[in-house]
Amino acid sequence: xxxxxxxxxxxxxxxxxxxxxxxxxxxxxxxxxxxxxxxxxxxxxxxxxxxxxxxxxxxxxxxxxxxxxxxxxxxxxxxxxxxxxxxxxxxxxxxxxxxxxxxxxxxxxxxxxxxxxxxxxxxxxxxxxxxxxxxxxxxxxxxxxxxxxxxxxxxxxxxxxxxxxxxxxxxxxxxxxxxxxxxxxxxxxxxxx
Amino acid sequence: xxxxxxxxxxxxxxxxxxxxxxxxxxxxxxxxxxxxxxxxxxxxxxxxxxxxxxxxxxxxxxxxxxxxxxxxxxxxxxxxxxxxxxxxxxxxxxxxxxxxxxxxxxxxxxxxxxxxxxxxxxxxxxxxxxxxxxxxxxxxxxxxxxxxxxxxxxxxxxxxxxxxxxxxxxxxxxxxxxxxxxxxxxxxxxxxx
Numbered sequence: 006x007x008x009x010x011x012x013x014x015x016x017x018x019x020x021x022x023x024x025x026x027x028x029x030x031x032x033x034x035x036x037x038x039x040x041x042x043x044x045x046x047x048x049x050x051x052x053x054x055x056x057x058x059x060x061x062x063x064x065x066x067x068x069x070x071x072x073x074x075x076x077x078x079x080x081x082x083x084x085x086x087x088x089x090x091x092x093x094x095x096x097x098x099x100x101x102x103x104x105x106x107x108x109x110x111x112x113x114x115x116x117x118x119x120x121x122x123x124x125x126x127x128x129x130x131x132x133x134x135x136x137x138x139x140x141x142x143x144x145x146x147x148x149x150x151x152x153x154x155x156x157x158x159x160x161x162x163x164x165x166x167x168x169x170x171x172x173x174x175x176x177x178x179x180x181x182x183x184x185x186x187x188x189x190x191x192x193x194x195x196x197x198x
Numbered sequence: 199x200x201x202x203x204x205x206x207x208x209x210x211x212x213x214x215x216x217x218x219x220x221x222x223x224x225x226x227x228x229x230x231x232x233x234x235x236x237x238x239x240x241x242x243x244x245x246x247x248x249x250x251x252x253x254x255x256x257x258x259x260x261x262x263x264x265x266x267x268x269x270x271x272x273x274x275x276x277x278x279x280x281x282x283x284x285x286x287x288x289x290x291x292x293x294x295x296x297x298x299x300x301x302x303x304x305x306x307x308x309x310x311x312x313x314x315x316x317x318x319x320x321x322x323x324x325x326x327x328x329x330x331x332x333x334x335x336x337x338x339x340x341x342x343x344x345x346x347x348x349x350x351x352x353x354x355x356x357x358x359x360x361x362x363x364x365x366x367x368x369x370x371x372x373x374x375x376x377x378x379x380x381x382x383x384x385x386x387x388x389x390x391x
Contacts, residue, residue, distance in 0.1 A: 111367075121367075157378055158381050164354075174304075
C-alpha cells in the first residue's frame with residue numbers, strides 16, 4: 006500500500022467503484038464491509054467513511070455511475086433505429102459488472118429493501134426503462150400518441166431482451182433486437198402491423 | 199420408515215416428484231443424489247433406479263408433470279379473456295415448487311446443459327409459451343394472421359409477467375395482466391391500437 010501512488014479525485018473514485026463492485030461480486034449480499042472495499046482498493050477505511058456512510062451507499066453510487074442515460078435520438082431521427090440502439094445500450098450495460106450486482110440485489114430484494122430502493126432511484130434518474138426516453142421523444146415530435154406510452158409499453162423492450170437471456174443464456178443478436186422493435190414495440194405504439 | 203405404509207403407483211410417484219423437488223431446492227445444482235431423494239421419500243434407492251437412470255431424469259420428469267398444458271380456449275371463445283387466463287395459468291405454475299427448480303436450472307445452465315435441454319423438451323411438449331396455444335387457436339379460427347405469431351410475439355406475455363416479478367418482487371395482479379394483453383399482445387397480433 007505504501008508504495009502505491011496516491012490517487013485523487015476521479016481516479017480514486019473510479020477505483021473505489023470498481024472495488025465495491027468486485028467485492029460485492031465476491032462476498033454477496035449482507036457481507037459487504039468498508040474494510041473489504043478499502044483493502045481491495047488499497048486505501049484507508051477512513052477515506053471511504055469520509056464520503057459514504059455505508060458500503061451499501063457506495064455500492065448504489067457505483068451502480069448509478071455505470072448506468073447509461075439513454076439519449077432521445079441516438080441514431081439520428083429514425084424511430085426504429087433509435088429503438089434498436091436503445092436496446093443495444095441495454096446489452097452494453099448488461100455486460101458491465103454493475104449489472105450483475107443489480108441482478109443479485111433484485112433477486113434478493115426481501116433481504117435488501119434499502120438497496121433495492123436505492124436502485125429504483127438510479128433507474129428513475131436514468132429514464133426508468135431503456136426505450137422509454139426514445140419513445141417519449143418521438144411522442145413529443147407528434148409521431149406517436151403519448152397516451153400509448155404506459156408502463157407496460159415502456160417495458161416491452163427490456164422484458165423481451167431479459168427473457169431471451171433467461172431462455173437461451175445468450176444475448177439477443179441485432180436481428181432479434183430488430184424483431185423485438187418491429188413485432189412488439191412499434192405495434193404497441195400504434196405503428197406497423 | 200418401516201412403519202410407513204407401502205405406497206404404490208401414482209401415490210408413490212407423486213411422493214417421489216415432491217421429494218426430488220424439495221431435495222433439489224435444498225441441495226442445489228450438482229449435489230442431487232438418489233440417496234438424498236430416497237431418504238426424503240422414505241423409500242429404497244433401488245426403487246428409484248428401477249425407473250430413472252439418474253436423479254436429474256427424475257427431476258425433469260417431476261418438473262414436466264407439474265408443468266401445465268395450456269388449453270386453446272379456457273375462457274370460452276373470447277380471445278382477450280383466454281389470453282388473460284393463459285397468463286393466470288403462468289402465475290399458478292410460478293407458485294409451484296417446480297418453478298423454482300426451473301429458475302435455478304436456467305440461471306445456471308452452463309453447469310447443467312443436460313438439465314436445461316430436458317427442460318426445453320418439457321416446454322416444447324406443453325406448447326412452448328404461455329399464450330402461444332391460445333394465439334394459434336384463434337389464428338386457426340381466422341381471427342388473426344398466423345404469420346404474425348413469431349417467437350418474439352409468442353414471448354410477449356411471459357416476458358412482461360417475468361419482468362414485473364423481477365422489478366417488483368411481486369406477481370402482477372389481474373389488472374396488470376389485462377394491460378399486458380391489451381397494450382402489448384393484442385396490438386402485436388394486429389388487434390387493437
